[in-house]
Amino acid sequence: xxxxxxxxxxxxxxxxxxxxxxxxxxxxxxxxxxxxxxxxxxxxxxxxxxxxxxxxxxxxxxxxxxxxxxxxxxxxxxxxxxxxxxxxxxxxxxxxxxxxxxxxxxxxxxxxxxxxxxxxxxxxxxxxxxxxxxxxxxxxxxxxxxxxxxxxxxxxxxxxxxxxxxxxxxxxxxxxxxxxxxxxxxxxxxxxxxxxxxx
Amino acid sequence: xxxxxxxxxxxxxxxxxxxxxxxxxxxxxxxxxxxxxxxxxxxxxxxxxxxxxxxxxxxxxxxxxxxxxxxxxxxxxxxxxxx
Numbered sequence: 001x002x003x004x005x006x007x008x009x010x011x012x013x014x015x016x017x018x019x020x021x022x023x024x025x026x027x028x029x030x031x032x033x034x035x036x037x038x039x040x041x042x043x044x045x046x047x048x049x050x051x052x053x054x055x056x057x058x059x060x061x062x063x064x065x066x067x068x069x070x071x072x073x074x075x076x077x078x079x080x081x082x083x084x085x086x087x088x089x090x091x092x093x094x095x096x097x098x099x100x101x102x103x104x105x106x107x108x109x110x111x112x113x114x115x116x117x118x119x120x121x122x123x124x125x126x127x128x129x130x131x132x133x134x135x136x137x138x139x140x141x142x143x144x145x146x147x148x149x150x151x152x153x154x155x156x157x158x159x160x161x162x163x164x165x166x167x168x169x170x171x172x173x174x175x176x177x178x179x180x181x182x183x184x185x186x187x188x189x190x191x192x193x194x195x196x197x198x199x
Numbered sequence: 200x201x202x203x204x205x206x207x208x209x210x211x212x213x214x215x216x217x218x219x220x221x222x223x224x225x226x227x228x229x230x231x232x233x234x235x236x237x238x239x240x241x242x243x244x245x246x247x248x249x250x251x252x253x254x255x256x257x258x259x260x261x262x263x264x265x266x267x268x269x270x271x272x273x274x275x276x277x278x279x280x281x282x
Contacts, residue, residue: 020271024262031266032257056270061277106207114202119235126245128252141253160247161254185211192246 008072015063023060030073030162031056034080036142037157040150041084041095051087055080074168077158081172095150106189126195137198144194148187155180156187201229206236210243 001009014022034055039048058079066075085095111117131137145153154173158164159180164172169180201209206229212218213226230237 020267023271024267027267027270028260028262029258031262032260033254053266053270053273057274057277060270060274106204109207110202110204114204116203116235120239120242122238122241123245126249128245128248131249132252132256138253138256141249145250145253156250157254160250163251181212181215181217184215185208188211188243188246188250189207191250192242195246195249196242 009068012063012066012068012072015060026059026072026076027056030076033157033162034077036146037077037154038080038084039146040148040153041081042087047087051083052080055083058083070168070171071164073162073164074172077162077164077172120196121199123195123199125199140194140198141191144191145187148190151175152183152187152190155183156191159184160187201225203229203233203236206230206233207239210240211247214240214244214247 011022011025015026031052034052035045035048038051039045042048042051055076059076066072070078081095088094109117126137131141145156148156151173155169158169158172159166166177166180170177173180175183206226209218209222209226213223218226230240
């Protein structure tokens with residue numbers, strides 16, 4: 001068993017035992033991401049809060065039955081997505097992966113032969129450390145993520161932030177691997193454009 | 200030879216290591232000769248790393264005790280109703 005798998009196994013056992021510190025650890029790792037992803041689907045912050053809270057309760061109630069066939073994170077996000085799907089169905093809507101407005105802001109950057117009209121330049125001011133240290137830039141990035149269409153947002157959060165592997169992201173969102181790659185790329189292009197505006 | 204537009208379309212696959220050896224080589228050939236695309240790939244790599252750091256920064260916030268208490272008391276209530 002790898003170290004990561006062993007750590008997760010221990011964490012699950014502590015959750016099963018009802019250890020509060022274990023729950024705090026999992027909550028801290030995922031709650032903000034769950035809220036942001038869920039709000040993208042239900043388009044309402046209060047509903048997202050409610051569904052995330054229901055998800056946590058379901059996680060803790062059913063943790064004894066968690067068999068480790070997926071990662072713990074994959075299992076948690078699957079429960080969240082199922083809750084979002086049933087809520088939307090109840091309201092006569094569905095989890096829509098409508099990606100209309102697919103222009104990624106780059107179409108206009110090239111001439112007829114696919115060459116840059118204005119060449120991109122290296123960023124001098126941006127590094128992960130500086131972004132996280134400066135509240136303003138961090139909020140700018142978060143705003144860019146929140147402006148993404150729901151599917152791009154979900155893929156960026158699951159794959160690009162929470163580090164779930166592609167196969168798990170496919171299973172949770174019920175989309176193909178090719179789709180995950182395309183959505184991740186589009187999401188990154190949008191965040192890149194937002195960062196570029198800061199220069 | 201790939202156009203700049205084609206390079207940008209495959210940029211994430213390059214930085215995530217999803218390209219075949221041949222496709223990656225074609226990309227690198229273009230990047231060696233094109234300053235703009237080289238800068239673009241650098242920006243996209245930075246975007247990937249910044250996005251990850253922003254996600255990690257959120258995890259460092261203290262968990263909200265009030266919410267955790269609310270979840271645990273609802274859990275307790277649900278279990279009590281079950282039994």
